[in-house]
Amino acid sequence: MIEAVVFDAYGTLFDVNSVIDACEQLYPGKGTFISQTWRQKQLEYTWLRALMNRFVDFEAINRDSLRFSLNKLKLEFSEDTIEKLTAAYLNLTPYPEVVDALNAFQPRQLLILSNGTSKMLHIVVENAGLESYFTAILSVDALKTYKPNPQVYQLAVTKLGISKEKVLFLSSNGWDVAGSKSFGFTVGWINRTGNPIEELGVQPDYQVQDLLELAHLISR
Amino acid sequence: MIEAVVFDAYGTLFDVNSVIDACEQLYPGKGTFISQTWRQKQLEYTWLRALMNRFVDFEAINRDSLRFSLNKLKLEFSEDTIEKLTAAYLNLTPYPEVVDALNAFQPRQLLILSNGTSKMLHIVVENAGLESYFTAILSVDALKTYKPNPQVYQLAVTKLGISKEKVLFLSSNGWDVAGSKSFGFTVGWINRTGNPIEELGVQPDYQVQDLLELAHLISR
Incomplete structure (x- = not known):
């Protein structure tokens, strides 16, 4: 059938938790928490963007949700950090x-x-x-x-x-x-x-x- | 202007954290965590239901998200518990x-x-x-x-x-x-x-x- x-x-x-390692390298001891916060926010942003009729693609969602998550966890970051961590989603x-x-x-x-x-x-x-x-x-x-x-x-x-x-x-x-x-x-x-x-x-x-x-x- | x-x-x-007291009475020591999990799930369900075109009103969302949250936290509950805790949203x-x-x-x-x-x-x-x-x-x-x-x-x-x-x-x-x-x-x-x-x-x-x-x- x-x-x-x-x-x-x-x-x-x-x-998706494969990114924990990449997070762990940059923020020792916080990889799991970053990965979970990031994934949750990533989903939220897809739902909210879809409802708001304000689409950006998933690469942008991924960067935006990571930025919010690092801010929320009060962790310092540069745009280079964002590129490095979002690249982990390709592997x-x-x-x-x-x-x-x-x-x-x-x-x-x-x-x-x-x-x-x-x-x-x-x-x-x-x-x-x-x-x-x-x-x-x-x-x-x-x-x-x-x-x-x-x-x-x-x-x-x-x-x-x-x-x-x-x-x-x-x-x-x-x-x-x-x-x-x-x-x-x-x-x-x-x-x-x-x-x-x-x-x-x-x-x-x-x-x-x-x-x-x-x-x-x-x-x- | x-x-x-x-x-x-x-x-x-x-x-919305006024419901912590009601949660605390039924589940001592867990009021804050229940309240936060419940509120987060409540929001998710509004976004998901809106996107799925599967609307139920906020009273139903409130009960459903509380049921999920208590299951997630592995806490026992009856329908009476659900009625009692959702009623806290009226006060x-x-x-x-x-x-x-x-x-x-x-x-x-x-x-x-x-x-x-x-x-x-x-x-x-x-x-x-x-x-x-x-x-x-x-x-x-x-x-x-x-x-x-x-x-x-x-x-x-x-x-x-x-x-x-x-x-x-x-x-x-x-x-x-x-x-x-x-x-x-x-x-x-x-x-x-x-x-x-x-x-x-x-x-x-x-x-x-x-x-x-x-x-x-x-x-x-």
Whole structure:
């Protein structure tokens, strides 16, 4: 029944906490806290910018949210610091099970649908050596809005030309799970950290701990 | 030049941390942490619901975000707990300078523009004995969306029938300051806690520590 699998990128395929090391080098002992504050603010800024109709791309969001976070934590920084730390988003580590899971999901079509810019996404996928797995990497760039705006999820349907329920959308982000399910996809929540479910009025079709577990589930 | 002053409610006129006491009674030692987690999630849910086109009113947002927060903090609760704690939002304490500031802003028209339901707002204003100060209390209810969607700020312009720049919009919430300035109001940021400015591409016209300071500023 599932004909294509669409993956969220940040937090789902790629570990956003890979930036902790880069933060730790510049601010010893504070890497984890910076990374978490930055990620939270990054998400907030995508939601707020989308609602305000004041889009800037994810590279700008990434710099702006880092600037706010360092100010909030009362840490000194230069523009060079901002460039160095945001560059870490181009070298995120895939989660350990990603390659096995991508192999297990084949021969279905595999796509990425992400808030990242087209450029950022292509670089991070290439740096991880995963480019051969994906038939398309879809970015919000052209739409000038962000998830969970339903227009973003529609991008994948338009690209694939198949009905929503035949698309399995996978995300580790609870709010992205709610947004994609509300849109109408078949949805799997990769609940890597044992989070409670978001109370947004929709439930995912699957809840698993990692991508490989889900690949096995739908192959049965 | 300023003909009307429009106030955000939660965090600006009314101290959302007033709910700490109610949380503390049920969960000793955890009141502050619950209150902060709850408030953050409450805001996220307004942004996400608005973007998903899946509106529920602020009473529902308030219950849902509290449920998530208590689950996240691994605290036991019943529906009775949810009712008791959300009821605390009807008895928020106004900040100490509010009455003096409202007097100083007169004889300009004073309004409230809030994410709260009309019912919640009227009760909290009445419980604080402030109802005589306001010519209108505007809620997002009718629009079925949330700040910082520009449609929300337009509510005040439609009600007042004056140009945006003659409206002074006041909020303690940095993201609300950005949204209202992006819309076109004259904006004052009541930066009660010394937060850094949100990096959302717009700057408020005024930045002060409390409402009375701003009332004196524009009266000069």
